[in-house]
Amino acid sequence: MSVADRKAREKEALKMLILKGAKKLFIEKGIEQTTIRNIADEIDYSVGTVYVYFKDKNAILHDLHSIGFQELGGYFKELFSIEDPMERLRKMGFIYIKFALENQEMYDLMFNLKAPIEFLTNCDNEDWDEGATTFGALKETVHQCIQKEHFKGHTLEPLTFMIWSLVHGMCCLEIRQRTKGVKFTNPDTILYDGYNEFLKIIDRL
Amino acid sequence: MSVADRKAREKEALKMLILKGAKKLFIEKGIEQTTIRNIADEIDYSVGTVYVYFKDKNAILHDLHSIGFQELGGYFKELFSIEDPMERLRKMGFIYIKFALENQEMYDLMFNLKAPIEFLTNCDNEDWDEGATTFGALKETVHQCIQKEHFKGHTLEPLTFMIWSLVHGMCCLEIRQRTKGVKFTNPDTILYDGYNEFLKIIDRL
DNA sequence: TTTTATTTTTGAACAACGTTCATTTTTTTA
DNA sequence: TAAAAAAATGAACGTTGTTCAAAAATAAAA
Structure with a gap:
């Protein structure tokens, strides 16, 4: 035994x-x-x-993508202690961007590369549990914001998706080098500057 | 001769x-x-x-990426006739998403794949002209919105980047299959639903 | 027209990739 | 100590992007 x-x-x-x-x-x-x-x-x-x-290279990439989500969870840990959901939402975005910038290859693997999803498809697995869980965490925070009378007139799921897309889009453009060569005035801080514009907006909602 | x-x-x-x-x-x-x-x-x-x-496969991909931007330009043509910049901004996002969904491989090539940018780097070319021009068009529209007293308290370039990231992020997540398996209530319309949440927000700014 | 020079096209050959599997080596069991 | 089982191996296969000497096609010169 x-x-x-x-x-x-x-x-x-x-x-x-x-x-x-x-x-x-x-x-x-x-x-x-x-x-x-x-x-x-x-x-x-x-x-x-x-x-x-x-089984193949995709299997390695998939397992590593899962590890990436564990690591992102580590980054997110400090969020649990934040009571105010709006404050938590703001910080969540910052941490998300920080993780993406500090772990570019892992972020790419988790949210961009086809390999991990292809692996799931090959295993006849419809669900992307890691993604669903992470999205669920964001959705829960947005839900709490709505309960506190924020985001009036908005619908939870599409709003959450929009917020996710906003930070993901910035990280994606940066990692795939689409922010280079576009001649930004402040290329080094454009991600955080862009995110701050979003914060300005939601502070009023 | x-x-x-x-x-x-x-x-x-x-x-x-x-x-x-x-x-x-x-x-x-x-x-x-x-x-x-x-x-x-x-x-x-x-x-x-x-x-x-x-020269190599990257050269083909780069030239095709340029053709993609021409095609996106074709989609954008109808925008020129729209006087109101806010109206134009709203429609621009819709068309951008439409282009991405109807030309997924081309969109991927233009905004996600490393090949076209690697090609530029190999040619010692710092600038990504196609991207800069397209971003410039969006920036000009946002600029006109600001001149018409919209987006008070916002900074042009970061705000423009945020808007670009928002629509790009949605398209990217969809094309790279990150919207499948997350169990949305309405997976088929989530891109347009998400974008509509954004429209609700800017209508108030 | 015939010959020479130039341009264009070819596909075999190369190194490197992911992947497989009969064989060898190591470990466990009898 | 010998037989059985498990683990590790690396040569070999089919494909990939890429190269380049040779062949074919075209233009220029005779």
């Missing part, structure tokens, strides 16, 4: 080692530039071993 | 033929799933010929 247990633990450990190596290389040189051979080299195993623990 | 002219015209024609074939396949089966060999087959030329007319 204990042998099987240890084996299971070792299997899990090696799986994590692969993911850790993959993440390191992804951050170092980009996801597209990282090959399975690179990952195998990084952790001193052969290519074949990687394929014993992961 | 006329021979050289004809040759130049033929060169241009073949270049366009390659782009046309590439675009067809991109729309049919996706950009990532389309190979140079596919493109060559499509237009009954060999692989080598494609490389005579384009």
Whole structure:
């Protein structure tokens, strides 16, 4: 019994080692530039071993995308202590942007790359649980704002989606380099400047 | 003299033929799933010929991204006749979303894929003219709104960027399939529903 | 027209990729 | 210590983007 247990633990450990190596290389040189051979080299195993623990590259990317959501959850932790939902909403956006800028490759993987969603589709999995949960957290905060008489005349779900899109859009444009070359007056702070315009608006709602 | 002219015209024609074939396949089966060999087959030329007319795959993607901006310009044409800048701003967003939904692969290429920007970087080109021009058009409309006493207390460039991000974010989430699996009540109309929430807000500003 | 020069097109060949799987090595069990 | 099971291996396969010497087609010169 204990042998099987240890084996299971070792299997899990090696799986994590692969993911850790993959993440390191992804951050170092980009996801597209990282090959399975690179990952195998990084952790001193052969290519074949990687394929014993992961069906394909999409499976690695999906698991790493899930880890990304855990890390985003870590960033969000400090929000729990904020009572006022409007205050929490404001801060949530800032943290979201901060996470995206500090973890660009992971953010790309979580919200932009096709691989994690393709993996789910291949597994006949209709739902994107990580996304649904995170969106649910934002929706709950917006819901509380509405209960406190904010956002009069608005509909919860579309409003929440609009807010998500607003911050996501900024992060996306930045990470995919669409803010470079557009000749902003203040390119370095445009994300936070843009978000502040949003804050100015909702302060009045 | 006329021979050289004809040759130049033929060169241009073949270049366009390659782009046309590439675009067809991109729309049919996706950009990532389309190979140079596919493109060559499509237009009954060999692989080598494609490389005579384009430095690499990024060059094709960049030229096609420029064509995409021309097409977006076509969608935007009807905006010129709208006098009221607020009305024009509202409609601009709708058309932007419409373009994105009706030309998903092209939109992805224009605003998401790294290839066109990588191409510019490789050519030591700092500027992304197509993006800057389109952003400029939006900025001009927002500027006229401000002149008509709308958006009091807001700063032009960050506000414009925020609006762009809002619609881009929605299109991006949709195209990259992040709206599927999140269990929206009305997944089919969420983009327009979300944008309508934005319209409700700016109607009061 | 025939020959030479130039331009255009070709597709085999290369390195690198994701992926597979028969074989080898290691570990567990008898 | 020997047999069985599990884990790890890396050569090999099909595809990819890309290159480039050779071939084919066209233009210029004779």
